[in-house]
Amino acid sequence: MQSFDELLDASVAAHGHLCPGQIVGVRLAMLGCRLIGFEVPCPYHQLKKLIVFIEMDRCTGDAVAHVTGVKLGRRSLKFVDYGIMAATFINLETGRAFRVISTEEARDLAPLYAPQEPDQRSQQLAAYRVMPDSVLFRVQEVEVELSPYDLPGPTRRKVACARCGQVVRDHREVIQDGLALCRPCAGGAYFKAAREIVWDAMNWLPQSQDLTMDSLENDAHLKDRPPRLSLA
Amino acid sequence: MIKTISLEEAVGTQLAHDITEIRPGEFKGPAFRKGHTVCDEDLCRLQRLGKNHLYLIDLEADEIHENEAAALLAGALAGAGIAWENNPREGKINLCAAWDGLLQVDVQALSAFNLVDEVMCATLHNHTLVKQGELVGGTRALPLVMKRVAIQRAAAIASQNGGVVSVKPLQKTRAGLVITGNEVYHGLIQDRFAPTLTGKIEALGSEVAALEFAPDDAEAIARAIRAHLQRGCNLLLLSGGMSVDPDDVTRHGIRLAGATEMHYGAAVLPGAMFLVAYLGKVPLLGVPACALHHRSTALDLVLPRILAGEHIGKSELAFLGHGGLCRDCPECLYPNCSFGKG
Numbered sequence: 360m361q362s363f364d365e366l367l368d369a370s371v372a373a374h375g376h377l378c379p380g381q382i383v384g385v386r387l388a389m390l391g392c393r394l395i396g397f398e399v400p401c402p403y404h405q406l407k408k409l410i411v412f413i414e415m416d417r418c419t420g421d422a423v424a425h426v427t428g429v430k431l432g433r434r435s436l437k438f439v440d441y442g443i444m445a446a447t448f449i450n451l452e453t454g455r456a457f458r459v460i461s462t463e464e465a466r467d468l469a470p471l472y473a474p475q476e477p478d479q480r481s482q483q484l485a486a487y488r489v490m491p492d493s494v495l496f497r498v499q500e501v502e503v504e505l506s507p508y509d510l511p512g513p514t515r516r517k518v519a520c521a522r523c524g525q526v527v528r529d530h531r532e533v534i535q536d537g538l539a540l541c542r543p544c545a546g547g548a549y550f551k552a553a554r555e556i557v558w559d560a561m562n563w564l565p566q567s568q569d570l571t572m573d574s575l576e577n578d579a580h581l582k583d584r585p586p587r588l589s590l591a
Numbered sequence: 592m593i594k595t596i597s598l599e600e601a602v603g604t605q606l607a608h609d610i611t612e613i614r615p616g617e618f619k620g621p622a623f624r625k626g627h628t629v630c631d632e633d634l635c636r637l638q639r640l641g642k643n644h645l646y647l648i649d650l651e652a653d654e655i656h657e658n659e660a661a662a663l664l665a666g667a668l669a670g671a672g673i674a675w676e677n678n679p680r681e682g683k684i685n686l687c688a689a690w691d692g693l694l695q696v697d698v699q700a701l702s703a704f705n706l707v708d709e710v711m712c713a714t715l716h717n718h719t720l721v722k723q724g725e726l727v728g729g730t731r732a733l734p735l736v737m738k739r740v741a742i743q744r745a746a747a748i749a750s751q752n753g754g755v756v757s758v759k760p761l762q763k764t765r766a767g768l769v770i771t772g773n774e775v776y777h778g779l780i781q782d783r784f785a786p787t788l789t790g791k792i793e794a795l796g797s798e799v800a801a802l803e804f805a806p807d808d809a810e811a812i813a814r815a816i817r818a819h820l821q822r823g824c825n826l827l828l829l830s831g832g833m834s835v836d837p838d839d840v841t842r843h844g845i846r847l848a849g850a851t852e853m854h855y856g857a858a859v860l861p862g863a864m865f866l867v868a869y870l871g872k873v874p875l876l877g878v879p880a881c882a883l884h885h886r887s888t889a890l891d892l893v894l895p896r897i898l899a900g901e902h903i904g905k906s907e908l909a910f911l912g913h914g915g916l917c918r919d920c921p922e923c924l925y926p927n928c929s930f931g932k933g
Contacts, residue, residue: 464706471699475906493747494703 384422391448660732667746670754765800767819812844858912862889
């Protein structure tokens with residue numbers, strides 16, 4: 360079991376900077392793990408029984424992932440894009456799940472808990488260390504329905520998209536008119552106007568000589584293409 | 592679960608809550624108490640109170656009635672030196688001082704508590720001197736019925752530091768006074784500081800054990816301080832010489848006497864040139880001359896806190912600024928005014 364300060368130091372190193380969200384995230388993870396009876400960071404035998412749903416892609420999310428050790432690729436980290444400062448900790452062995460929500464009141468209370476600090480950021484940094492969990496968080500016990508296709512372990516199902524042939528794993532295909540489609544083909548993808556391209560040095564291998572940025576800039580296939588990132 | 596029933600249907604049922612009667616300027620209180628069985632004779636009075644319907648409560652397992660909630664909240668809010676009675680009136684419980692002393696309000700926990708939906712607590716200002724039995728706070732849950740878990744969370748927040756309100760008894764100290772200034776020492780004018788300071792110390796239950804006069808000489812002031820310490824004084828008050836004149840050497844004297852900590856300047860008017868120092872554990876207060884002219888100064892804000900055992904440092908003196916301005920009323924109403932209540 361590591362101390363709060365040890366966990367925070369490690370999380371900050373992994374995330375890249377110290378911010379109020381890191382402190383909240385470390386504490387949120389410590390509380391969530393405590394509620395399901397796990398240590399932080401989770402030892403391997405507990406990590407295999409842990410799933411964490413993270414409801415925001417903010418600094419806090421990185422801290423929760425770092426402290427618990429859950430990872431997207433291990434299927435122990437589930438990102439749900441709610442824009443809510445909350446995470447749910449599930450003990451797969453007991454089936455119990457707790458949703459820990461960071462309170463908005465904590466932001467308003469920061470100046471009271473750290474009156475010696477001169478500005479909002481430093482007040483939050485200091486206050487979130489000394490506020491009790493009861494002020495920083497609300498907790499709900501929740502039920503989470505997990506399909507076998509959501510669990511860690513080997514891929515349980517593969518289906519080829521009936522329209523483009525792309526293999527879709529883990530039951531993420533969409534059935535339309537009786538056809539199994541990948542999500543982009545079924546509509547509503549995060550991208551549009553996809554056109555396959557070729558590029559210079561298509562036969563590069565990790566053993567090849569490193570490419571320079573100059574060679575990328577001079578890539579005849581990529582040159583003179585307008586940027587295609589649009590921000591709403 | 593709450594069900595609304597008409598007055599006629601209510602005959603024979605028990606009231607779910609106190610029913611308040613207000614006669615402006617004359618009376619405010621419960622006309623009927625929770626649990627009262629409604630009878631035919633009550634109907635006219637209830638109608639006069641504007642009640643044509645009443646609530647019938649059937650609590651779910653996860654619900655709590657306002658009276659039980661108020662008791663849970665009061666128990667969590669009350670720290671040492673707070674008495675309360677589990678007899679909510681109109682859903683409210685009063686928190687009273689169990690003994691004389693200085694009221695301590697954990698303002699951050701109070702604010703966090705009040706940010707929880709459907710509960711409230713109001714208190715007197717932090718650092719108010721209170722007498723045994725005096726009302727210092729009140730709490731209630733707002734709805735008639737609410738979720739138990741919300742009340743339990745509010746109670747947890749309230750008890751984060753052992754309760755939101757508490758009363759610290761004032762210690763009985765043996766104070767030593769050092770009255771500085773050549774004009775007094777050489778008898779050019781009569782000292783008025785000693786009686787003023789003595790009055791303030793005795794009003795707070797302590798005594799003046801020794802009195803020394805010293806000229807504007809740092810060594811002499813240091814000797815007077817040491818003499819008081821040898822006599823066993825556990826609080827020192829020095830007057831005069833706190834200003835910016837070349838003859839004002841009191842601070843130098845305090846340093847020579849071996850002050851381990853010294854904070855000069857308080858965010859208070861009057862009393863900006865107030866000083867707090869420590870010689871080991873013994874607090875030393877430097878009182879500027881304004882204390883002779885104004886009834887209440889920085890000394891009056893800090894002395895009770897010192898006697899309550901609080902350590903006063905730079906931050907405490909700085910945080911006095913909000914509310915630290917005396918309005919200099921023709922008739923002084925302190926402590927019943929905004930002075931020192933920030």
